[in-house]
Amino acid sequence: MLLAVHYAQPPEWRWYILAYFLLAGLAGGSYALGTMLRLWGRPSDEQAARLCFLMALPLTILCPLLLTVDLGHPLRFWHMLIDTGIAGPALNFKYWSPMSLGAWGLLVFGVFAALTFLEVVALDRRYPYPLSGFVARVLGGRAGRVVNVIGTVFALFVAGYTGVLLSVSNQPVWSDSYALGGLFLASGLSGAAALVTLCGRWRLGAEASDDVLHDADSYFAVLEVAFLVALFVTLAFAGQLARALMPPWVVLWAFAVLSLVPPLAGRLGGGLVVGSGGTAAIQRVRVSGTAVAVFVLVGVVALRAAVLWSSQG
Amino acid sequence: MAQAKGFFTDTSVCIGCKACEVACKEWNQLTGNPPAFLADSFDNTGRLDAENWRHVKFIENDAHLTAATTAGDGQAWLMMSDVCKHCQQASCAEVCPTNAIIRTEFDTVFIQQDTCNGCRNCIAACPYGVIGFSEKTGTARKCTLCYDRLQNDMTPACAKACPTQSIQFGDLSDLQTAADKRLAQLRQAGFTNAQLYGRDPDQVYGGLNSFFLLMDRPEVYGLPTGESARLPSRNNVGGYLGVAIAGALALIGAMLAFRRRRERPAGDPEPEPEPVRTPAGGGGES
Numbered sequence: 001m002l003l004a005v006h007y008a009q010p011p012e013w014r015w016y017i018l019a020y021f022l023l024a025g026l027a028g029g030s031y032a033l034g035t036m037l038r039l040w041g042r043p044s045d046e047q048a049a050r051l052c053f054l055m056a057l058p059l060t061i062l063c064p065l066l067l068t069v070d071l072g073h074p075l076r077f078w079h080m081l082i083d084t085g086i087a088g089p090a091l092n093f094k095y096w097s098p099m100s101l102g103a104w105g106l107l108v109f110g111v112f113a114a115l116t117f118l119e120v121v122a123l124d125r126r127y128p129y130p131l132s133g134f135v136a137r138v139l140g141g142r143a144g145r146v147v148n149v150i151g152t153v154f155a156l157f158v159a160g161y162t163g164v165l166l167s168v169s170n171q172p173v174w175s176d177s178y179a180l181g182g183l184f185l186a187s188g189l190s191g192a193a194a195l196v197t198l199c200g201r202w203r204l205g206a207e208a209s210d211d212v213l214h215d216a217d218s219y220f221a222v223l224e225v226a227f228l229v230a231l232f233v234t235l236a237f238a239g240q241l242a243r244a245l246m247p248p249w250v251v252l253w254a255f256a257v258l259s260l261v262p263p264l265a266g267r268l269g270g271g272l273v274v275g276s277g278g279t280a281a282i283q284r285v286r287v288s289g290t291a292v293a294v295f296v297l298v299g300v301v302a303l304r305a306a307v308l309w310s311s312q313g
Numbered sequence: 314m315a316q317a318k319g320f321f322t323d324t325s326v327c328i329g330c331k332a333c334e335v336a337c338k339e340w341n342q343l344t345g346n347p348p349a350f351l352a353d354s355f356d357n358t359g360r361l362d363a364e365n366w367r368h369v370k371f372i373e374n375d376a377h378l379t380a381a382t383t384a385g386d387g388q389a390w391l392m393m394s395d396v397c398k399h400c401q402q403a404s405c406a407e408v409c410p411t412n413a414i415i416r417t418e419f420d421t422v423f424i425q426q427d428t429c430n431g432c433r434n435c436i437a438a439c440p441y442g443v444i445g446f447s448e449k450t451g452t453a454r455k456c457t458l459c460y461d462r463l464q465n466d467m468t469p470a471c472a473k474a475c476p477t478q479s480i481q482f483g484d485l486s487d488l489q490t491a492a493d494k495r496l497a498q499l500r501q502a503g504f505t506n507a508q509l510y511g512r513d514p515d516q517v518y519g520g521l522n523s524f525f526l527l528m529d530r531p532e533v534y535g536l537p538t539g540e541s542a543r544l545p546s547r548n549n550v551g552g553y554l555g556v557a558i559a560g561a562l563a564l565i566g567a568m569l570a571f572r573r574r575r576e577r578p579a580g581d582p583e584p585e586p587e588p589v590r591t592p593a594g595g596g597g598e599s
């Protein structure tokens with residue numbers, strides 16, 4: 001087995017990129033969940049679906065802002081899309097460069113997120129009369145579903161490509177595994193489910209979908225575990241596992257793994273078991289949904305931080 | 314296109330004088346990093362970065378100790394004036410999202426400073442750790458092979474300053490011929506470990522316009538070998554495949570969750586949905 005050898009310098013992608021990776025996962029995950037709730041759910045799931053779509057756009061808008069602030073020349077952000085070379089202005093699209101592909105993916109997903117956001121605002125009758133009805137007719141119904149389905153393809157891409165972006169490099173840890181893209185996607189979906197559950201407290205009717213979101217999250221957690229195992233195995237083969245798990249990053253990995261316990265516990269039979277002080281030996285109680293959601297979200301951050309920092313030191 | 318230009322760095326005659334570093338900084342107006350004690354032999358440059366486009370490596374190597382050096386309680390070094398390799402298949406140019414990194418008419422790799430937006434993707438990709446991010450300019454910077462001097466038919470500053478001709482500049486084909494002769498000479502003199510690094514297209518990254526004569530294995534100099542020198546794009550297919558598999562499995566998982574809810578037995582009542590209301594009293598139009 002060939003052990004990976006790296007002499008590359010770290011790109012110093014730190015806090016802005018960590019925040020971007022988090023928000024990209026949550027934005028893409030929220031949109032995808034919204035579509036699932038609409039297509040496969042009950043009529044009562046519509047409120048949670050709308051919440052997903054209402055969250056997806058603001059989260060998506062924050063993504064390019066974070067990326068722009070992280071640039072050495074923020075005012076040249078548009079160079080990602082427009083080639084300013086000597087041949088004259090042209091569209092800049094390099095499908096083999098995940099950063100180029102991601103810039104376009106983010107832009108296109110933003111359009112779909114915006115269209116659905118406008119539709120949901122109309123369905124909520126937030127526009128002045130009679131605009132809401134008009135927008136809902138144009139963007140809703142069958143056209144809205146088509147937008148949802150196509151938008152979900154880009155949503156899943158945005159949530160997952162960030163892992164591929166890291167892999168397509170010569171950095172230790174990042175470039176030694178194919179699993180980062182799938183891992184970030186699974187984690188983004190899990191985080192989005194937690195976020196929707198959390199924010200559902202502030203939208204009437206959204207709690208009706210909590211049960212199915214929890215159940216779906218447990219599947220996402222299983223998927224995340226599978227990709228984590230794949231990551232660790234591939235890193236071990238490349239001789240980079242020790243570097244990835246080096247203190248203090250091992251603490252971040254531990255957080256990421258622990259945050260999967262509540263959703264996995266749900267998969268294995270419901271709430272966490274907590275000892276009671278009474279005569280009954282053990283009483284099964286449901287841990288507060290809010291606490292669990294926050295815990296899962298912290299794990300989503302920890303996972304990305306562990307990946308980013310363990311490679312760059 | 315003009316004749317391909319490059320460097321041939323013969324490490325066997327490098328004396329570690331660092332004239333190349335100084336000349337590079339002088340010509341390219343690089344101020345260098347604040348001085349620091351690195352406790353690394355006579356090296357106080359550390360590494361190639363935005364302020365150091367040439368770096369003389371001092372490699373302490375006990376394997377090269379001879380009776381002559383040990384008698385004086387000395388130290389054997391391998392010295393190497395490191396620089397951008399101007400790879401034929403350049404990892405930095407491959408990932409650059411703005412097309413700021415181009416090949417010039419001299420077949421060298423050049424970062425256009427007015428196009429680069431400082432995303433630093435090239436730094437993550439460069440397998441030689443050549444490129445650095447400049448806080449002053451907000452861009453990625455590295456050796457240009459003195460592009461401005463080449464345009465005026467001048468020799469790059471480092472090659473001009475090198476007192477031992479360790480750094481040779483010229484047409485790539487001429488340099489390759491000179492390198493072959495020098496290697497044969499060294500082999501004949503008994504230096505069996507001497508080897509050319511990056512001279513041939515099938516060795517690393519399609520061949521290097523800035524190639525080296527090494528006195529030991531590449532890894533001793535901190536250079537990737539042919540097996541480990543791979544382009545970042547090698548991970549594109551596997552990475553996206555992982556995303557596609559994760560996406561498909563996530564959709565299947567979510568579908569199962571929705572189906573489980575539909576099939577929930579009568580004894581396990583569904584949670585009572587909240588009345589669907591919107592703040593303005595509308596809703597339910599979907």
